[in-house]
Amino acid sequence: MPSGAMFGLAVLVLILAIILSAFRILREYERGVVFLLGRFYRVKGPGLIIVIPIIQQMVRVDLRTIVMDVPTQDVISRDNVSVRVNAVIYFRVLDSQKAIINVEDYLQATSQLAQTTLRSVLGQHELDEMLANRDMLNTDIQSILDTRTDGWGIKVSNVEIKHVDLNETMVRAIAKQAEAERTRRAKVIHASGEMEASAKLVEAAAKLAQEPNAILLRYLQTLTEIASEKNSTILFPLPMELLQGVMEKKTQVLKKTSNKSKD
Incomplete structure (x- = not known):
């Protein structure tokens, strides 16, 4: 060719x-x-x-939603407790022009911003808030990230804190605190029950006092309940009113005997 x-x-x-x-x-x-x-x-x-x-x-x-795992961060809470926290963020590109022109690498920039924001936001809260109010913290972090990444054409749709890891010393301290709290609640509930029971007892005593024979019927009912349990020994309170007549007769006999002795 x-x-x-x-x-x-x-x-x-x-x-x-x-x-x-x-x-x-x-x-x-x-x-x-x-x-x-x-x-x-x-x-x-x-x-x-x-x-x-x-x-x-x-x-x-x-343009698909990107799921990014935020590496574990060492955070010191407002009450000076050291914890290790990691999270996951969900975001997507809304404006392709801004994502390419306004930032060199929007994935790396979003990751670094998420790490610093996570440490900054959690450092303003106490440990109890981190453990109990995760939804509030997730919303705060998501709002901050969404605002700061708006110039990059990125929309942060959700942030989820996955783990809050504590050292063994802090875990034992929290367990002691929880045990003390349960003991306190038990004592409060017991005292509240005693107060309600005393009020009911006062009300019942007032009703029984209106009828002299009512207390005797209550004694007999109590005796029936005790006897049904087949107890060998029964301690039963005896009203002093029932012995008043016997005591009066005994006093009269003693007085007569004393008068005869003087004569």
């Missing part, structure tokens, strides 16, 4: 390769940020797009 024909064929193949390289296919969740001679041109996609080789360059951007 003549050299001229070979050269022509090579040029033809090169032209076809350049033409084919100009065609790009972007998926539904992708966008292409196109630069024309180094300057921003437009955002293209999805589907089939044409990028002129050499003159134009394209950067792909994924």
Whole structure:
């Protein structure tokens, strides 16, 4: 084959390769940020797009929600307790132009910002709040991240604190505190029950005092309840009113005996 024909064929193949390289296919969740001679041109996609080789360059951007694991951070709470906390954030790119032009690497920038924000927000709260009010802390962190990443074209949709790890000493201290709290509640409940019972007893005593025979009926009922348990020994309170007549007669007999002795 003549050299001229070979050269022509090579040029033809090169032209076809350049033409084919100009065609790009972007998926539904992708966008292409196109630069024309180094300057921003437009955002293209999805589907089939044409990028002129050499003159134009394209950067792909994924618009799907990204799940990023925030590395474990050492945090000192407001009450001077050292804890290790990690979290996960959910975010996505809303503005492809800002995500490529306004920040060098939006993934790395978002990760670093999430770590510093996690330490800053949790450091303003006490340990009890970290353990009990995670929803509030998640909302605060998400709001701060969403505001600061708005200039990067990123929307932070959710933040979840996964683990709050404590050392063994603090775990034992929290266990003692929880035990003391349960003991306190038990004493308060017992005292409250005693107060309610005393009020009911006073009310019952007032009703029994209105009828003299009512207390005797109550004694007999108590004796029946005790006897049903087959006890060998029964201690039964006896009202002094029942012995009043016997005591009076005994006193009269003693007085007569004393008078006779004097005579």
